[in-house]
Amino acid sequence: MTSTTSTWDAKKKRLDALKRPEQPFTICEDPEVRERRNRAKAAHQRATEVLADLPPEEEHRDLYEARVKETKTELAAAQKAFDAASVTLRFIALERQEYEDLVKKHPASEVEEAAGEDFALETFAPALISASSLDGMPVDYALHCLNTWSPADARGLWNAAWTIQHHQRTDLGKG
Template identity: 40%
Template sequence: MSRPAPAKRPPSPSAASAEGAWAAKMDRLRRRARPQNKLRICDDDPLRQRFEETEQAARRARFVAEANPGDEQAGQRAADAAAAHDDARAALDAASDFLTFRALPRPVLEDLIADHPPTEQQTEEGAIFNPDTFPAALVSAASVDGMSREEAEELLNGWSAPDANALWDAAWQVQQESRVELGKD
């Protein structure tokens, strides 16, 4: 003879609360924006130098003002230096072009790497992808601005080595960015 199945009890208030909290947490985790990285391109060297100089001057003036809280002149110099730095930033921004790159979902990045396998020699040298074909593919795939692979190849091949490396780094580094940490609690 079999026993009747026990009646299901409704979840306890604490279990229901925990389930709701978990559902809310998963919702937040699903909505996380992937990391982005901006590359500034500005060919106006004097403007870039002015920006760097005003940045250093503002930092020094702020340090002096913080070290001397009662010194009104130091506070005014810090405010003036900060305003000059803001003006220099606005001028630099106006003279710059920006390229924005977004981290790809892990499976997409892994597929992209698999689509550009290293040659036998590159594998022997420790490469995990073909450095002749993968950079343009990644720059294009990660571009928020809609850069095509052909355009990425054009820039990577036409720019100076440091500028091409900066373009590659902007697209690659955002793929490596982590915004999570292991807690010690």
């Protein structure tokens, strides 16, 4: 076995073990709980940054460390409340051929084609959401969500399924 072959075999093994990208989509029914979590996250980040910027000989370092601990505790409580008030859906990138077959099943109308669309969004969106759902969301329920949720939430659901299909893990840079 040549060095090139063994190098390729090692790389091939790593490439074959790559998992397809996944994307979570979390929807929280309580805006106050979401805001509490966001405030707690920001407070903890600020406290952590302030502590990190302190010189080691800071006389009142223990007060800053206590503040970090306090904000960490509040963040944990806020996150627990957020998790209880939320539903997380998970989406996975489809294999290329599976994605292309799905696009072909939902061809764009003449009007959509003229607008530069590759597919009929009204039927493709729920089909893609369903096909990429790791939770087994049926097409009819995806359509239900797209039709009954607020425009922002429906767009967020679509974006979670759509963007994971276009998540790029490669780097074509120099080196």
